[in-house]
Amino acid sequence: MQISIKFELNLTMLDGKAINAITNNTLTRTCYICNATPTQMNQKQVLENLVPDLNSLKFGFSALHAYIRCFECILHISYRLPIKKWQIRGSTAENKCLARKKILQEKFWSKLGLLVDFPKDSGYGNTNDGNTARRAFQNYKVFAEITDVNQELIWRLFNVLCLVNSSYSFNLQKFKVYCDQTYDLYVKEYQWFYMPVSMHKLLVHSAQIIPNFDLPIGFYTEEAQEARNKDNKYIRLNHTRKINRKTTLTDQFNFLHVTSDPVISTLRMSFKRTKKKVRLLPIDAANIAELNLSAQSQDSNEYSDNEEDDETNDEEEDAEIDTEIDEKDLKIQFDVLSDNAANIIVEFDEYSNFFLDE
Ligand SMILES: [Zn+2]
Structure with a gap:
């Protein structure tokens, strides 16, 4: 018997910036x-008549970045709640929204220990990364309480995000209905x-x-690539010849190949495997994935409890550093960040890295 294997490359690890270029x-x-413009985004009937470009569907959907974007969308809605308008025009509106942003930042810090939407020292981008976003969604009740954004909407987005980032295959029909309802809720x-x-x-x-992909969509996320952002910087600086661009890139790629080699990676797999936590799906997502629910969390409260366990594990690793930082110092540091002149509401940014590379 002869078995032939056909390789098929899927360009799914791209972020929005790269896809727009392609x-x-x-x-x-x-x-x-579908070429929908911003003003068409919230008009369901208009969207239904737009024809999707079948080729573009093959790029996947950068599921990991979707986490930050959804998180930031909720933030920006919340900043604008006093004016309920897309554009912040005029100094009165600006002041109202900025004041609200600062209150939100303070609450995120005191209730969830998250530094949210502060400008970075480098002057480009902000402190939101994928982990910030994930943490906020995992604590969706507190997230809704802080932002005053509809809790059900946050909960639903959380479920959708969990599904597309998971390695489960799921019932597409149920998923579509769930997404539709979530869209309707948003627009309402x-x-x-x-x-x-x-x-x-x-x-x-x-x-x-x-449907364009054979494996569950979660296998195609850009996580693997994003996780190497840090390495890329390090490799470029320390392990490449800088004679010309070609040698620099060659060395960079060779080093990436060596460090991601499957054989070499398996040598240290045993350590890594035990550390990896299995993330439970929240209840709606588990329903769509048609999982055996007894093996999953039965209600939403239980889900967040599990997550708290996760956090304490994380904290244990950082415990050494934590004890050295004084509460007062933290408050001072926070105030400095908050009063920074650059801490304003910047335009909604579709493109920032998932993992901060600093
Ligand atoms: Zn579209």
Whole structure:
């Protein structure tokens, strides 16, 4: 018997920036799949008549980045709640929204220990990374309480995000209905805030994207690539010849090949495997994945309890550093960050790295 294997490369580890470049989409706020413009994002009937570009569906949907984008979308809605408008115009509106941002930052810090949406020292980007976003969604009740954004919407987004980042295959029909309902809820509550492209892709196009792939969609996320951002910087600096661009890139790729070699990686697999925590799916997501529910968390409270256990494990690893930092010092540091002149509401950014590389 002869077995032939056909390799098929899927370009799914791209982030929005790269996809826009490939698809020649110069309008970053426009969907590269259906060309929906910002003002069309919240109009279901209009969207239904747009024809998706079948080629663009093959790029997957950067499920990991969707976490930050959805998180930031909720933040930006919350900043604008006093004015309920997409654009913050005029000094009165600016002051109102900025004051609200600072209150939110303070609450995120005191209730969840998260530094949210502070400008980075480098002047580019902010302190939100994938872990911040994940933590906030895991504590969806507190997240909703802090932001005053509809709790059900946050909960639903959390479930969708968990599913597309998990390695479970799931019932596509149920998933589509769930996404549709989530979209409707969003539009009903926040018609005035145009849905960002990444959330649009998640809620409107995911059911079109998923059938293009043989494995569960979670296998195609950009996590592997993003996790190497830090290495890339280090390798470029310390392990490449800087004679010319070609040698630099060659060395960089060779080093990446060596360090991600499957044989070498398996040598240390045994250590890593035991550390990896299994993330439970929240109840709605478990239903869509048609998992045996007794093996999953039975209700949402139990889910967050499990997560708290996770956090204490994380904290144990950092315990040494933590004890050295004084509460007062932390408060001072926080105030410095908060009063920083650059701590303003910047435009909604579709493109920041998932893992901060600093
Ligand atoms: Zn679209």
